[in-house]
Amino acid sequence: AQSVTQLGSHVSVSEGALVLLRCNYSSSVPPYLFWYVQYPNQGLQLLLKYTSAATLVKGINGFEAEFKKSETSFHLTKPSAHMSDAAEYFCAVSSSSGGSYIPTFGRGTSLIVHP
């Protein structure tokens, strides 16, 4: 069984401040981990993906995430928030179950960026 917990349904930061969105996962086998972003009235798009090649993963738009197995975490960070980063962010875990990998998504965190 696999699951994802995103702490905080809303995160509010000032423009230029550090962004930290938290994600903890549960998986009985080594998983793939993802962060997706959803802008209003758009589909989800991939920010970054962990596949065991490196624990620190760099994604688009200056985002990165670090896989910490001991903490079962995959938190998303960005050093300096921009107004255009305001969106809904979803963490997802995908691990093998009966041979298929079915991504399970968290509830999402809404990032609010104010001037």
Add this chain to the structure above:
Amino acid sequence: GAGVSQSPRYKVAKRGQDVALRCDPISGHVSLFWYQQALGQGPEFLTYFQNEAQLDKSGLPSDRFFAERPEGSVSTLKIQRTQQEDSAVYLCASSLARSGGGELFFGEGSRLTVL
């Protein structure tokens, strides 16, 4: 277009009506997923196809939900005798990977409102 296309974008149905939601994935993508996203929630898995084979339908909430992908490309999600609790955004995603370990490309979703 080059992306995943879903239609209709918006559907209003009276309780008890049948609805059909269409997904046109990216050409050549082997895997196709359907998710249900309720307001303020993350996407919840419904069903998964690899080519024309429906390999996992464990997320379908009742036998009123049915999905098919007869030729391994376009997929249709059908909901019979719609209920108010079926109101949600239905997301379709496709992937080059043979299961959910790769990047998912999402459509913009079909928003279903059941009155």
